[in-house]
Amino acid sequence: MTPHIGFNCGLVVSRKDWTDILFSLRVKIEGLSFIAGQFTKLGLYDAKGEFLRKAYSIVNSPEDYAKTEELEFLIIADLDGALSPNLHTLHPNDEVMVGDQCAGFMTLDEVPQHATELWLMATGTGIGPYLSILQTEDFPEHYTDIILVHAVRFQQDLVYKSLIEELKQKFAGKLQYVPIVSREKLDEGLTGRVPHLIDQRTLESHTGVKLDMEKTFVYLCGNPAMVRESGLSLSDRGYHKHLRRKTGHFSSENYW
Template sequence: MTTWLHGKVIEKKQWCVDLYSLKIKTTPLQFKAGQFVNIGLQVDGKVLARPYSLINSPDDSVLEIHFNSVKNGKLSPLLTSLAIGDNVQVSDRASGFLTLNEVPKVDFLWLLATGTGIGPFLSMLKTPELWQDFKKIILCYSVKSFEKLVYRTDFDTFQSQHQNQFCFVPFITREKIDNTIHSRITTSLENGMLEKQVNLKLTSDSNHIMLCGNSNMIADVTALLENRGMSRHTRREPGNIAIEKYY
């Protein structure tokens, strides 16, 4: 049974019509960058809850989530109508294995996200371990339109702080925008455009890939990487691919 912490919304940001972030104050909650909590609201006398990745640094006492309003979804539309000062419930434990301590020793870490799947990676980018452990971090962030490419100032800051270590590659699938790739992540891996852009080869040698977001991207990229001899990573059977499916 879940034990719930009492949370209060202290900041709300609407990025575009269906994309939001909330900052939530709770009693302290320990987690590893990349993990998620259940966020719940009281509905008809019961807690209606769904998992959401924490995007803040584990050192930050205020929790932050980033989410989209799913049409006809049960919880996410209710989260969008929360106001500052409103109560939410937060599971007292964070879960998930899409975390840096699960990554084998490699030089190159590839982080591939669609939409709100950027969440776990935002948290990781805020930890010192990430910058200590890898020679290069390649972040591919795919969205449909430019307005959905959020947290851009954070990526600019990481880029200026870690110029030779961080490659940020934004993908916009439904609009042509300068300095972004106008295709799906899968297509740019298939045709070699991504590796050409970052000047690296994505092989099973010294590369680890984390995938987060929708299941189509995860299935397609996993199949493509398996064709290159890579495999899913588990503690028992080390491989190169770690995933977190949102839906």
């Protein structure tokens, strides 16, 4: 496969299917540099020879990449999408284009220094960058509470459970995992939508950690509707969006 401009040719080394349309790929690719929480682009040529590309967050940590030269991506095959159905056909030893640059500001370096409580709220595949962040070996010690919120439609969409259990042990009580399912009841966790659970203070009562603008920072990642509505919910409580030129209380990244 001839590399497209701005891309290099990578090789799929493993694949994990979570559901019929939700899957993870690990891709062998040399020479990249990234910060935990960042993304790069994947690309393929379609049957007509048109080059398709889309940004995907990296799930594994920079330290893991340094050891393996592999990047891991969590992908959902959108039947109405252009690239993701093609990515869904890939298996080990298949080639895929990987962008030669990584980017994104959803990193620990961007969190204001005053924050000692970190909320990582995601829907769907938006959990990917948070897993990269939590796996990094130089995670700051000053955080007293880390809340990983993962909202999905069905229980089967709650991915990386074994990894999350390992991370909970790594953080020795600092990390709480809050699964949320919107379309069926969940034995452990919550039911509903993230903005409503923020409005009703349900996330706070469930975790025992209050959203306190003096020490809390919130990342929102995933469905644009969740990101927008959750941002409004936080703004209604006096929180301000974080800007590089002006310190705030929450930041976000849309996932399509």
